[in-house]
Amino acid sequence: MSAVSCLTQGRSFAASAGALAHRDADIGLHLNLTESLNGEPMPALSALIVQTWRGRLDARWIEDQITRQLDAFEDRFGRGPDHVDGHQHVHQLPGVLQPLLVQLRQRYGARRPWLRNTAPGLLAGLPFAAGLKARFIARLGARELRAAAQAEGWRTNRHFLGVYDFGAGARGYAALVHQWLFNATDGDLLMCHPALPGLRHTAHAAQRAAEFQVLGDAALGEWMAANGISVERYSRMGALRPVAESVTVAAVAPAGRFRHLVSRT
Incomplete structure (x- = not known):
């Protein structure tokens, strides 16, 4: 294993992050917009894809999810992610990619994570x-x-x-x-x-x-x-x-x- 991607809303994330930090692997954010892991409703992948390609995504909700999940990662590891990808590959979708890149630039400057x-x-x-x-x-x-x-x-x-x-x-x-x-x-x-x-x-x-x-x-x-x-x-x-x-x-x-x-x- 050379890299691990973390679902920050997952049940084991908070308890396991400390041990993971000492592994010789890149540790990244697994951006989640489609699976309800903490009781918060999430759209199905098919619905999210349709919304993105029709230009009907809730931009504020997308930005909020990106912010909260990056915050949760930083809170546990004390730094930004080595890389960013997406659960069911949502990080590359139209309407998701650009606000994600904006936040990554603002937060990490020249120390940018690599992207899947x-x-x-x-x-x-x-x-x-x-x-x-x-x-x-x-x-x-x-x-x-x-x-x-x-x-x-x-x-x-x-x-x-x-x-x-x-x-x-x-x-x-x-x-x-x-x-x-x-x-x-x-x-x-x-x-x-x-x-x-x-x-x-x-x-x-x-x-x-x-x-x-x-x-x-x-x-x-x-x-x-x-x-x-x-x-x-x-x-x-x-x-x-x-x-x-x-x-x-x-x-x-x-x-x-x-x-x-x-x-x-």
């Missing part, structure tokens, strides 16, 4: 449905976010990996991870949602546990090392080289336990 760019990376070898979902997420605002980042000097990840339907199980997820990493270039971001087994009242609890199983397997680390892949904190990375000069992943088959996880036979 949802433009998909190479989709070769991935299921059609996963590629379609990745493209749909990007259509919600990746182009606009990238344009703003280039114009105003915001840092972003190069490409976004890790999009799928949360229904693969451990074996299927391992195969997806193998393909995402095989497709990755320097500066790409791979999203994941791991959780310990046995958690209740958590969306996609079984699949989150499957992700934890795959990502925690030492054989995955061995395969990554064999392919020259390293996981780094984006805040510590220097300027990225052009993609053509980036390190490419050798066509090495999964080995050891990881081979058995991704095998389809």
Whole structure:
């Protein structure tokens, strides 16, 4: 793990923030505008998307949510976030992105967080449905976010990996991870949602546990090392080289336990 995104309205945020602060990872704000976590009503994602594209968002409500969630983050960590992204990728939506950037500029000046760019990376070898979902997420605002980042000097990840339907199980997820990493270039971001087994009242609890199983397997680390892949904190990375000069992943088959996880036979 190189980065963790925090839902400041979540039940465990206040109690867990202190321990998280000592981890060697970027800690960011996971802007939430669609899920009621503290009793406050929130619109469904579909309704929010329709409102944004029709220009009917409540601008005051959006600004208030951004303010309160950034305040809550600062109260717990004593500083601003290393990065900002969005629950269900809402940070890039029209009517959300610009007020978010305004607040980030006002609060942090030159010490700006990096932003999650949802433009998909190479989709070769991935299921059609996963590629379609990745493209749909990007259509919600990746182009606009990238344009703003280039114009105003915001840092972003190069490409976004890790999009799928949360229904693969451990074996299927391992195969997806193998393909995402095989497709990755320097500066790409791979999203994941791991959780310990046995958690209740958590969306996609079984699949989150499957992700934890795959990502925690030492054989995955061995395969990554064999392919020259390293996981780094984006805040510590220097300027990225052009993609053509980036390190490419050798066509090495999964080995050891990881081979058995991704095998389809």
